Amino acid sequence: MSSTWNGNFSYKAxxxxxxxxxxxxxxxxKPGMISFAGGMPAPEVFPVNEFYESAHLLKDNGTELLQYGTTDGNPALREFLINFMEPRLGRKVGMDQIFLxxxxxxxxDLFSWAMLDPGDVIITEDPSYMAAMTVFMNHGGVCRGIPCDGDGLQVEKVPALIESLRAEGKKVKFLYTIVNFQNPGGMTMGVEKRKKLAAIAEEYDIGIFEDDPYGYVRYEGDHxxxxxxxxxxxxxxxxxxxxxxxxxxxxxxWVIGDPAIVRKMxxxxxxxxxxxxxxxxxxxxxxxxxGHLVRHLPKIIDNYRRRRDSMEESMKRHLAPLGVTWVKPQGGFFYWINVxxxxxxxxxxxxLDKKVAFIQGSAFAVEPGACTNNARLNYxxxxxxxxxxxxxxxxxxxxEMKAEAEGIKA
Amino acid sequence: MSSTWNGNFSYKAxxxxxxxxxxxxxxxxKPGMISFAGGMPAPEVFPVNEFYESAHLLKDNGTELLQYGTTDGNPALREFLINFMEPRLGRKVGMDQIFLxxxxxxxxDLFSWAMLDPGDVIITEDPSYMAAMTVFMNHGGVCRGIPCDGDGLQVEKVPALIESLRAEGKKVKFLYTIVNFQNPGGMTMGVEKRKKLAAIAEEYDIGIFEDDPYGYVRYEGDHxxxxxxxxxxxxxxxxxxxxxxxxxxxxxxWVIGDPAIVRKMxxxxxxxxxxxxxxxxxxxxxxxxxGHLVRHLPKIIDNYRRRRDSMEESMKRHLAPLGVTWVKPQGGFFYWINVxxxxxxxxxxxxLDKKVAFIQGSAFAVEPGACTNNARLNYxxxxxxxxxxxxxxxxxxxxEMKAEAEGIKA
Structure with missing residues (x-):
């Protein structure tokens, strides 16, 4: 007799x-593999020595570090973040508006717990971050994508989509966006679009999940x-x-928002x-x-800018002649190329046979069957x-693929 | 206009x-508060110096510690646990059977993701660990409790409960048990009951979640x-x-089990x-x-045994005369008293007015309205x-409460 699991998994599983x-x-x-696949920071630029300076806390404050913390997280870190985030958020938020x-x-995941019933709709950029879509889907959510321009999500299409979904009896719970150096597309949402999106959220009574993991990694231009x-x-x-x-x-x-949603999460x-x-x-x-974080940011920005520029040059040399196109990102971790x-x-x-890895475009497609000629390359x-x-x-x-295709045609 | 959240929360939320x-x-x-409420280890017994010995890794192996790990967790720690757990598990499991x-x-939470559809039934000890019940319920599960004797869950009642639930058309997905020094009841499941439960799981094709956070904290008797x-x-x-x-x-x-369920989680x-x-x-x-963990265990066992014995003596002195009863636990973190x-x-x-905290019994009741005269006291x-x-x-x-009750009667 075999184990019970396979026959008893949940629908979600x-x-x-x-x-x-x-x-x-x-x-x-695997040895010799070159990876452009993950969104991993360069190990060479980790601030190992500066971070190690804090290790004395394991001795000097050991009983606190080894004990359970509160669910909302370390108060000193939350206070730091309130100040750190003030310019970007336009105001200083309260301690009941931030948790770790x-x-x-x-x-x-926590936001999905708080917001999603089966069948609820999430509007996203198309393509978008696959692991966000997966967690929304695991919670029963249905993602509907809107394409992007060079300055991000085609915000002007949002109201009509909400209205048509509501006319079908669907609940639109929130819009998910990666505003800066979008994953995988690399583009950044313009200021006017941001304003408009906030107004749309108010008018249509929906939430916005503003995901910003890359926002501080900007190589050119103003925040x-x-x-x-x-x-x-x-x-x-x-x-x-x-x-x-x-x-x-x-x-x-960290998460920052209205106390009602923060508390529920x-x-x-x-x-x-x-x-x-x-x-x-x-x-x-x-x-x-x-003060280490503030001093560290320019270092990673310089390093990653050089790597982006290297990939730009290498792609011009090797991929442009093959018809591959892309838009140079002003920040973040990825090129999004079209082949x-x-x-x-x-x-x-x-x-992979040639020992180089990236992520195929289809993994990021919101509407199925899209992005089959795209790829995301981490630099x-x-x-x-x-x-x-x-x-x-x-x-x-x-x-190799082109030569084979020619061979089949010939 | 107020924010969207309250009106748009999920059913679960x-x-x-x-x-x-x-x-x-x-x-x-709050200052002066004495807490028997949480299940917190004593800060005095944390192995601060021995744990700090590992801190050099933040310097010497910093680039690995600061980088993303694999989802299944640190291989060296999993290998340690495979050996550490061998006596308790009766065999050495494979690396594909353990994750962190x-x-x-x-x-x-992960087990619930893998197993539970709305309406699925989980059989548990009654009373049981409240945060397990909450996560099962968040995933749509329905807990059905079976009472315990001095040697744990009344295992002989499990088959009839499964059969009656199945006769009602319900799916029983798994049984959840805290085998050693149960939370909150403090009792330990006997060996024959353990054998029988494994056989029931096989016969009825259900899973068992064997939760064992306290198993190594045993003051008397054999593992x-x-x-x-x-x-x-x-x-x-x-x-x-x-x-x-x-x-x-x-x-x-850590979690150890069949590769099918480990992979899904x-x-x-x-x-x-x-x-x-x-x-x-x-x-x-x-x-x-x-080797620090193995050397540390006797220290916490000695310390916690003394604390348990102190609480036993204090309760004999102050609570027994008021008619309060309890069973002395052989291990673990809690007394479960009846008032x-x-x-x-x-x-x-x-x-709480008198600045002492514990958890009321009703928080652990599986069947509603139960355990209203019980309380869990951490020592x-x-x-x-x-x-x-x-x-x-x-x-x-x-x-005070008894005096008031007498006053009302009089």
Missing amino acids: MHTRPSPVREILAVIK TTGSQQAL LPSIFSFDKVGNVLYAGSFSKILAPGTRTG CVFKQSTDLCSSSVDQALIAEYCQK PGVNTDELMKRA TYCSPEVIEEGIARIAAAIQ | MHTRPSPVREILAVIK TTGSQQAL LPSIFSFDKVGNVLYAGSFSKILAPGTRTG CVFKQSTDLCSSSVDQALIAEYCQK PGVNTDELMKRA TYCSPEVIEEGIARIAAAIQ
Whole structure:
């Protein structure tokens, strides 16, 4: 007799999908593999020595670090973030408007707990962050995508979509957007669009989840005010993370919003993991309070700008001649490329054979069957030399596919 | 106009309940408050110096600690646990049968994701751990309780309950049990009952979630083999935690079971928090590999045994004369007392006025309206002197209520 599990899984368990990014972590550990797949920071730029300065807390404040924390998280870190975030949010929020999460991925799960009944609709950019879509779907949500322009989501299409969904009897609960250096598209939402979106949320009585993991990683131009800063009624929830600007291994993110939604998400956090790590939060708090984070940001920005520029040059050299197109991102972690006439699911398999990994566009498609000629390439994890080699391998894989296609036609 | 949240919450959000234990953490920080409420380890016994020995990893292996980990968790720690758990599990499990969670609370959430559709039934001990019931209910599960004897769950009643539920057309997905030093009841399931339960799971094709956070905190008698050790088909999932034996602030637990269920839970972990803290897992791994955990266990057992004995003496002195009864637990964190004729919801309010906190029995009741004369008292967090004072305050609160009741009658 075999075990009970397979026959007794939940409906959700039979229909959820593994994350291609998480799954590929196993593949990219193979020797010689070059990975543009994950959204991983460069290990070389982790502030190892500065972060280690906080380690004395494990001795000097050990009994507090080793004990349970409150569900809303380390007060010193929340106070730091209130001040740190003030320019971007346009105001200083209260302590009942901020709490800490186990990475910003958990913010997506807790928000879904609070908001989604089966069949509820979430409006997103199309394409969008796959692990957000997965968590929304796990909670019974249905994602409807709106395309993007160079300045982000086609906001003008939002009211008509809400109205047509409501005419069908559907509940639109919130809009999910990655405002800065969108994942995977790389574009940033313009200021006028942000204003308009805040007004739409108020007019149509929907929430906005403003996901901003990359916002502080800007290579050119000025920081833009958040959608949150234009919100007059409290409908915008802002989520930030230390994963891309400090260290993802610490699994620490933060959520800022109206006390009503913050409180409800905290209640669900009680049942999903009680509280996040007291150790990580205390180490980060001291690191930030000493001014290290503010000094660290220019370093990672300089480093990642060079890597982006390397990938730009390598792609001009190897991919442009093959007809591949892209838009240069002003910040963040990713290029989003278009490979005309080449199915990138297939290209991905060829590329893995040549020991280079990326994520195929279809993984990010909101409306099924889209983005089959796209691919997301991360440039923060690899050094410029490795980037050059990896792009050359992708070019070889594309050439191989094109040559075969020609052969079939001929 | 006010914000959108309250009007747009999910059904789950409108029906979930905050954890009384988590909520009371705010109350017990008031000056002079004595807390028997939480299940907190004593800060005095945290192995601060030994744990700090691992802190060098933040420098020497910083780039790995600060980076994303894999979803299944630190391999060295999983390997340690495979060996550490071998006697209790009766065999050495494979690496595909173990993964790490953000505390064992997360194991409950991930297991619920994998198993529960709305209306599915979970059989539990009655009373049981409230935050397990909450997470099951959040996932649409319905808990049905079976009472306990001195040697735990009345296992002989399980088959009839399954059959009657199935006759009603209900799906029984799994049985949830805290086998050792049950929370809140304090009793331990006997060996014959464990064997029988494994056989019932096989016969009736259901899963068992064997929750064992307290199992290594045994003051007298021999360790008993796990239900897992009697399971021939793979139907038992075992969950352990470092929270009670090392440090809850590190938020690290583990799950061991059949690869089918382990894999499915990992897929849900991808969408709920991607992975747990690389920092905490690495620090714990080195701490354990150096032999510190094995040396630490006798220290906390000695300390907590003394605290249990102190509470026993204090209760004999102050509570027994008032008719309060209890069974002395052989391990774990809690006394479960019965206060005849006194509603413990009301007693809790009186006790808080006198600056002593515990958790009222009703919070643990599976079948509603039960346990109204019970209370759970934690003895690991307070020193013996503080325990004496706290018990005296509870006695005063009981006397006050009894005097008023007499007054009303007279």
